Amino acid sequence: DAGVIQSPRHEVTEMGQEVTLRCKPISGHNSLFWYRQTMMRGLELLIYFNNNVPIDDSGMPEDRFSAKMPNASFSTLKIQPSEPRDSAVYFCASSWGQVRPQETQYFGPGTRLLVL
Amino acid sequence: AQTVTQSQPEMSVQEAETVTLSCTYDTSESDYYLFWYKQPPSRQMILVIRQEAYKQQNATENRFSVNFQKAAKSFSLKISDSQLGDAAMYFCAYMLGSGNTPLVFGKGTRLSVIA
Numbered sequence: 001d002a003g004v005i006q007s008p009r010h011e012v013t014e015m016g017q018e019v020t021l022r023c024k025p026i027s028g029h030n031s032l033f034w035y036r037q038t039m040m041r042g043l044e045l046l047i048y049f050n051n052n053v054p055i056d057d058s059g060m061p062e063d064r065f066s067a068k069m070p071n072a073s074f075s076t077l078k079i080q081p082s083e084p085r086d087s088a089v090y091f092c093a094s095s096w097g098q099v100r101p102q103e104t105q106y107f108g109p110g111t112r113l114l115v116l
Numbered sequence: 117a118q119t120v121t122q123s124q125p126e127m128s129v130q131e132a133e134t135v136t137l138s139c140t141y142d143t144s145e146s147d148y149y150l151f152w153y154k155q156p157p158s159r160q161m162i163l164v165i166r167q168e169a170y171k172q173q174n175a176t177e178n179r180f181s182v183n184f185q186k187a188a189k190s191f192s193l194k195i196s197d198s199q200l201g202d203a204a205m206y207f208c209a210y211m212l213g214s215g216n217t218p219l220v221f222g223k224g225t226r227l228s229v230i231a
Contacts, residue, residue, distance in 0.1 A: 043207065050216055109159070110161075
């Protein structure tokens with residue numbers, strides 16, 4: 001299995017630009033999570049989906065952030081417009097959560113975002 | 117809300133020695149899971165070990181073992197025979213047992229291994 005795939009791995013952009021982060025979960029997994037890691041706040045949940053449906057987006061910082069999961073094999077996290085304080089590592093994780101609720105989450109390699 | 121606390125921002129250990137990383141958590145739930153994740157400089161999050169709260173037996177994975185004290189809400193990680201490759205950030209995490217819910221992470225402990 002290829003594991004969770006994220007792209008791009010690194011992104012450098014200027015303030016005000018639109019940024020789109022992409023995630024392909026492990027095949028067969030039905031839950032997908034977006035986390036953000038910063039020095040100040042550590043690892044925090046942004047949003048998660050079960051069966052492509054957003055369940056909890058209370059961690060999304062503000063309206064500049066949006067996430068979609070159009071099908072079971074693809075999700076995007078979009079920031080528009082981006083700001084320097086959005087600079088962080090963004091992780092996508094997936095898991096199998098119905099028949100085996102004890103299944104753990106497997107993380108992608110992360111996208112390191114720098115907004116200048 | 118559930119919280120996870122790692123009180124040791126940094127730890128160090130001599131190669132081949134044993135080190136214990138501490139973690140406490142706060143929850144009113146009885147059904148949950150606890151995890152330790154390792155994050156090396158590559159930033160990849162790697163699962164080290166997990167513990168189901170309903171199991172009294174402490175989980176072990178080769179050189180890694182946990183001391184799970186449910187009443188005290190404590191979940192420490194012991195690394196035996198430490199190796200240079202164990203140097204990393206270690207995160208303790210909590211997850212509700214019902215349904216598929218997000219992980220709640222502690223702030224992490226940076227482990228250095230001295231040759």
